[in-house]
Amino acid sequence: MSGENKLIPPGSTIGVLGGGQLGRMLAHAGNRLGYRFVTLDPTPDSPCGQTASQIVANYDDKEAARELAERSDVITYEFENVDAGVAAMLESESYVPQGSALLYTTQHRLREKKAVEAAGVKVAPYAEIVSLESLRASATNLGLPAVLKTATGGYDGKGQWVLRTERELEAAWTEASQTGTELVLEKFIAFDKEISVIAARSPSGEVRTFAPAENIHVNNILHLSIVPARIAESVRGEAVKLAVSIAETLGVVGLIAVELFVTPDGDLYVNELAPRPHNSGHYTMEASKTSQFEQHIRAVCDLPLGDPALLTPVVMVNVLGEHMQPVLEWMARKDTAAERLGVEPKVHLYGKAEAKHKRKMGHINVLAPSVEAALKWVDETNIWRV
Structure with a gap:
């Protein structure tokens, strides 16, 4: 039951509401710590289902949710549009340390804005x-x-x-x-940059934050996350402080991604919250001492949180459906540009059955001596000119 804090030791089974790529990467990280996974998702052979046991059912199927509860020692969710009523039912019948209250808040922009304002943070x-x-x-x-x-x-x-x-x-x-x-x-906020900060909080109240990412969108879909973000140190410090305030005020357990607008004067406005692993945190998989996915597992299981320190400059670039063929062709040949620029691209593909236009199929983390070198590699490959 939710309400009490309890350590969920390795060897336990983690239930995941949602079977997409975030669940897949959670399972990869949790497997390395010794956890087992079961996911509930309506799509057979979902990305998470390829690495975990899967219950194939709709998110509002209460009997399927009860089966998930019976098979799990702890339950988390990998995206916020799951049925809040089912999450509330699971909270009463199982252990859901994230609870349903935060899900209820972040599923609705008006409730979310009021919660952010209550944390003393500006919204548009x-x-x-x-x-x-x-x-x-x-x-x-x-x-x-x-x-x-x-x-x-x-x-x-x-x-x-x-x-x-x-x-x-x-x-x-x-x-x-x-x-x-x-x-x-x-x-409309006349912003200079969009950034995001991912904070993790455990039921015991420990809070850690990852390095802020500078995010560039194309057609409203995240294209690049640049880390370290190209912002003033004062803005970086304030963004981290705001993320911690939101995590503590909202009683977050697990991860909370805080998306922010940065104005030319350095003012910060919260755009959105996401109470889960976030696309802009994928860079942490190789570039941080602890990935966002391992940190989320540690948080919901109430293990001590890992060190989130940044190890190297990095640019994360999303692979959409239209990029899949160029990416596969690039993977099959020698990458002379990477050698020349001193960068190391790390590929993550999600195992989705069909490469649809604008569908997120994977991402590449470009580890580099500088973000400029990583951005030059992204430009020179021509993959993202499609």
Whole structure:
């Protein structure tokens, strides 16, 4: 049962709600510590299911969730759009140290923003939107440009409408209102950079943070994470401090990824939270003393947290469906650019059955003497010009 802290020793079974690539990499890290894994996911032969036992069922299937509970000593989740009701049921019948409260909060943008503000951290000015009239009034009040977002379910740019002029409001409202979810309008922050900080917290209250990543998106999908982030030391220190405050105020167990906008003046605004391993933390797999995946396992099992120190400059680059063929061709030939630049690309492919356009199929961590060398390698390979 949730509520008590307890050490989950190696040899135990960890249940994972969700069978995607994050679950797969959690299982890889946990296997090395001696843990077994079982995952619940509707897709047969899911990425996590290839490295763990799998219960094939929908996330709202309570009987399947009970089977997961019976087979697990502790349960975690690998993405936040799992059914919060099922998570709450599991919390009452099993041991879910992350609980369902944080899941409930981060599944809804308005609840999330209020929680971030309660931690003393700034978010972009926002307003709840319930009608075209309220959208027009809020657009006037907040000012344009602004971003209309669904309160639930959006990711990788889905469920978002950038509004630059009043003429766009009615069409955006017509489309957005058909989603059947609550809506929120956010003032567009004129940011210089996007960064993220991943913090880990154990049930015992130990907190550790990873080096902030500088993130570059293409078509609203993360393309590059650059570490060390190219930001002032004062901004770096403040970002870490804010992530710790959020982790402690929200009573996080496991990982929390805090995505932030950095303005030209160095001000920080929280964009989103993710209570799980995060794409921008994949660089830690080779570039940190402890990976985000091992740290998450340590946290939910209440083991002492590992040292998150950065070992080397690194650039993580996502491999989408359209990049798979160029990546496979690159893997089959000698990489003279890597030798010349002194970089070491580390490939991670997720075992997904079909390489769909814009679908995340894997990532490459480019370990390098400098982030400039790693970025030069990414550019010279031509893989990401597709």
